[in-house]
Every structure is written in C-alpha cells, then in structure tokens.
Amino acid sequence: EAGVAQSPRYKIIEKRQSVAFWCNPISGHATLYWYQQILGQGPKLLIQFQNNGVVDDSQLPKDRFSAERLKGVDSTLKIQPAKLEDSAVYLCASSRFLAGGQETQYFGPGTRLLVL
C-alpha cells in the first residue's frame, strides 16, 4: 500500500511570509497527525484529526498556525506569518483509527522548512 505522502519536501521562506504543507494519509486511515520536529529534538504533536474533526490542537500555536482536513482525507498545515523559530521538519502521520494508544502511526517523509 502507498505510504503517507507529503509535499513539498523542502521549503525556504523569509520570516513573516506564509507557507502551506500538504499531507495525504494512507488510504482508509481515519486519524491524521501533524508533528513539528526541531533539530535535535523528538517530534512534537501539533494537531490531530479524527476524520475531519479536530481531536487535539492544544500544542498548536493558533495565532500563526492553522490546519484543516475538510473531506476527512488529505490535510493542509499553514503558517502565517512564519518566524525564525518555525524552522523545523513538519511530519504528517496517520493511523487506522483513534485507539487506546496501541495503534501504530505511519509517518510521511516530512517537509523541511527553513525560515530566513
């Protein structure tokens, strides 16, 4: 089966510009996650969707970050305006459903963002 797809793979922007990332999860996976991975750190969950509803966005900086999953399949994550500290790899993951922690999350290759 096809894995989690993300685009673009790399993006360089200047601070205060906006940027958007796209993710297409594994077919049939109801749950979709966006993570931020800063260099030297583990991934940090930004937002989680169950179908097209938000389950958890407690760590999403809502003043500048937004995400949507309108049809319950693919998703976009936007940053507007970007700051230098947003430089990171943005990982998308999906799982079959929202389960009691046992469900494996499958990760995409990530989008590497550099904010100058």
Place this chain on the structure above:
Amino acid sequence: AQSVTQLGSHVSVSEGALVLLRCNYSSSVPPYLFWYVQYPNQGLQLLLKYTTGATLVKGINGFEAEFKKSETSFHLTKPSAHMSDAAEYFCAVTLGTYKYIFGTGTRLKVLA
C-alpha cells in the same frame, strides 16, 4: 506527567558489535512503548512496540527491546550492528491515549 528519556544523544559502535540504545520512561500507569527509526531525510519507521503480554519484543531488522517495569526501561538492542543501521532512533510512550511522547532521539553511528 509522562516523559521519555533517551540516554546518549550519540552512540558509536563498530560493525558487528552489540547495539544498545537506552530508553527510560516516567509513567504512573502501564505504558505502551515504541521504538522508531529515522533515516536521513525520511520519516519515522516503526521498529517495534510493546502494548501488553510478552515483555521481550522483537522487531524488524533484527532489533528487539525488553520492557522492564521495575526499571521503567525499554532499551533497544541488536546483537550485531550493520552499516545500514546508522540512523536516528526515537523511543516513544503513550498512556492508553493517542498522544505519543517522543524522546529526544539517539543518533547511531556504525564504524567500519
């Protein structure tokens, strides 16, 4: 609150030597534990996971990990390192919820 500590941000081993990557967790309830590997410019790939049952878990590529409740540990081992094992390894924990808490990662270098 739950947390994960990975001792050693960088580990070097010779090809053919034992690989030991350490992971300790903090949790007030039985956790679910995961090891993921990340190759350069790629996403995370699941190596193995512990949910319930047997405490010694075997994963892909010859890796295994043992859940030791008394030591709150879930160390990752492989008897003989291969050059292709060079990557970054992440330990993660959940407490029966969907939210993964990741460690800071250990970069494994394999020396020829």
